[in-house]
Amino acid sequence: MSSTANSSPLTSPNRHKIVVCTDLGPALPLLTERHDIDVFLVQFAWMLQNVVGASGLVVCFQDIVDREVVDAAGPNLRVVSTISVGYEHITLEVMADHGIQVGYTPDILTDAVADSAVMLALMASRRAGQSYTFVKDNQWPTFHWTPFAFCGSQISTTSFSPTRTVGFLGFGRIAHAVLQRLSAFGITHCIYTPRPGAPDQAARDENLRSHLNLVSVAQVDLQTLARKSDVLFLLAPGGEATRHLIDEAFLRLMRPTSVLVNNGRGSVVDSTALAKALKEGWIWGAGLDVVDEEPQVGPEHPLVKEPKCVVLPHIGSAALETREEMARLTARNVLAGVLGERLPVGLDYSRLI
Amino acid sequence: MSSTANSSPLTSPNRHKIVVCTDLGPALPLLTERHDIDVFLVQFAWMLQNVVGASGLVVCFQDIVDREVVDAAGPNLRVVSTISVGYEHITLEVMADHGIQVGYTPDILTDAVADSAVMLALMASRRAGQSYTFVKDNQWPTFHWTPFAFCGSQISTTSFSPTRTVGFLGFGRIAHAVLQRLSAFGITHCIYTPRPGAPDQAARDENLRSHLNLVSVAQVDLQTLARKSDVLFLLAPGGEATRHLIDEAFLRLMRPTSVLVNNGRGSVVDSTALAKALKEGWIWGAGLDVVDEEPQVGPEHPLVKEPKCVVLPHIGSAALETREEMARLTARNVLAGVLGERLPVGLDYSRLI
Incomplete structure (x- = not known):
């Protein structure tokens, strides 16, 4: 009863x-x-x-x-x-x-979070927040189409752009589920930075590479992760060890066409540095399911104000x-x-x- | 010069x-x-x-x-x-x-459009439009989290929900590229309705099934397409032959957890019927890159007003x-x-x- x-x-x-x-x-x-x-x-x-x-x-x-x-x-x-x-x-x-x-x-939420991570990567790369708002703001009726309007960066490979590197900060179950999904978008290379002191996983990585038909899966240091990732997923735990690991120095190493996705913990990213990176074009876009000091994140938050940043209210595992x-x-x-x-x-x- | x-x-x-x-x-x-x-x-x-x-x-x-x-x-x-x-x-x-x-x-735009179709399917299923607006509208700070808040339907299969059927109206190159992507989300069954008079493609379908490790790939009639699709992609050409093919009768056959995505031509969908289907819960959500009579689609359009409908301004191939x-x-x-x-x-x- x-x-x-x-x-x-x-x-x-x-x-x-x-x-x-x-x-x-x-x-x-x-x-x-x-x-x-x-x-x-x-x-x-x-x-x-x-x-x-x-x-x-x-x-x-x-x-x-x-x-x-x-x-x-x-x-x-x-x-x-x-x-x-x-x-x-x-x-x-x-x-x-x-x-x-x-x-x-x-474990139960692995697939739901992986789905939302891929969604955020696509939304950030393809400017979905901006174009969604564009329609809501009544701008479509007077829009003059041109071939380069609303163009975003492209997650998938194509015959004329045949390589892509996906990066992971934290490389556990959710990261593997994201990697599996992206392999079907033609991603060719995977790099990751594990938690400090994690054991070497060369055999597991070779299995992943072979199973997903990738060119390479490799453990790298943080600087290489920043420099080489076309799409970078943050799936690290919170706490002092990872606090603001993604700071201005890290973001300045990234590529202007790259996309950052955070489905882990908001505290891993320095919000002020990320807003600056987006405003100044150090990276292409960001998709965030978590934000430092959430839920105190309103429309005046520097990341919510950035047109190329998609902020969702921590719904990563919110699948029925x-x-x-x-x-x-x-x-x-x-x-x-x-x-x-x-x-x-x-x-x-x-x-x- | x-x-x-x-x-x-x-x-x-x-x-x-x-x-x-x-x-x-x-x-x-x-x-x-x-x-x-x-x-x-x-x-x-x-x-x-x-x-x-x-x-x-x-x-x-x-x-x-x-x-x-x-x-x-x-x-x-x-x-x-x-x-x-x-x-x-x-x-x-x-x-x-x-x-x-x-x-x-x-052909060149196949991968870019397939990416955007998957993005729209994820956005419609996981209520990305609603939750994006929720943050912009300053509602996150006072949000009381509960396990079923913002829950969406789930595109991917999981160990506790191991089958999914993806449907296609029109089954050309873009549809195949979408199917490939979704196969990595664990989709198990594919059904499609080709254009009238299209030749039988049983051998090609068996190749697809085997290559993508699916349980089945099958050609079906429109009613079966409506009844069985968990995610339905409209990738048909425009013109009189397909005008308002997706009407009230079709939508009433769909499942309350299903998601409709249109990356083809807006004229294929009866907008009034789709808005009614969303309002009354005949289907779960919709993601539209094209809308009938676009670009005359403003904030008072019945589909733009529907919370579970994501409308983007025809950016399917807008990748740089x-x-x-x-x-x-x-x-x-x-x-x-x-x-x-x-x-x-x-x-x-x-x-x-």
Whole structure:
């Protein structure tokens, strides 16, 4: 059965209380249709008042799960299940102290994010933001067509322009899914800069090269990544190690026909430097699903004002089937946790703290 | 040498006069740097006053080349070279009467248009127009994220949603290039409706299926195309035979999660019916590079007003390298024509009139 935030926070013996702070959509019945579970749907702001006695807690990436929350829940709490691939919002040391399992939803969103990365690359190269606004602003009726109006750079190869290099900062699952998609656009070369200290992957790279029928796949340093990428995808994690890694010095090395796409974390890019790079033509365009200090990004933000910059509000994984699957996994994780079973996808946080 | 529209329209003996009514960009020196050619750059509105004595004429798809133009040019005219894949603006019967060759630029734009078709499919499915406007309208800072906000339909397959059918109305070179790109997104099935009377292509289809590692490639009737396509690309020619082929009856057969993309001719789609289909949720979204009666398409147009419709101003082939190559071919076509040589890419219009 399900209850609202106004119901009693207490639950009966032999039943498990799960507090759900986010929208599980069509996956909610996985919890509410069970007779051994009481589900409390609450907004996170009211969670501290409702979490007492809970065995399970369901949150999203915006909900901070720290010692205060765990103390408020009390000793019944066995599992925190987050509908996200990240877990920076959960204080793992506190989870370890109390033996609380953490469920999350990695991998599921790989294809949805890869689709949106390719979309942003095409939109930035082909000036989709500018031309979309052009129609909305009633400029099409008086437009005098000429062969070079609205021309963009071209992601795909052609018989008269037969090579392209795609670059990746961060070269994990999502990058591989993007590379696979772009291989069908005729991309010939792939270069990437992995996280510092990553093991050599020459054998894997040769497999990728051969499987996708590319000319080369190679690990390079940051300067080479900047100089040689026709399309550069930023898919690196956030944090201090990558903060403003894409700065003025990096952007000045890039090509005037190149396109930058960020589907990773906004903090990786220095927004002021990127706006300058676009204004002065150091690069061709940018497609950003994430921006430093989002969501405080309005129409006066220097990147939103740049005509050749497409800014979307962090919708990389916002595909219905993907989010439904994330919601199902989140429900199955919390359910397994409260029943004392192994989580379908649990975080092994012992190596992270 | 080059001249302006103010120069004398007469040219000296043993020299050829070429009148250029469009922007050939970096390809213009192919004509102006020759010593046996006089180039006249004129706006098309002034062309009738400047064309007398011309051996060659360079136009774009907006410039009507009819009997009046040919009569004004006089008997020297040997070639009309258009920077376009279409030739509806040239009266072929008049060309035949006077033995004037016609040069055009097919095929070159295949990859650029295929890129833009995939971009429009992704934008329509992933609600890029809505979310782009959302940021421009200063709504991101107050946005409360939930798992199903801004969710779109998903073009790519995933492990939990392993089949997708792409449909094509018209199945020529551009369609094949789109199909190749989408195969890397995990598309499994391809269906298409060719022009009436097209020969059976079972062997070619089996080659495509095998080469792109698809489950099936099949020719179907219009009703099946509507019912089964998850993404439907309209790449058919214009004219009376295809006018409003995509009407209310067709759209009502489509799926509520499906996406319609038109990169062919605007006249193929009944705009009123499509706006109704989007408003009432018969289909998920639409991406249009062409619209019936363009460019008379402003912000009050029912399709521009639909949040799930992305309308771009006919920029399908607007990629710099592609347009430069089109300009080079246009210059080489007109040059060959005035010199009495075989055109690099000439239209065999004898079969068309």
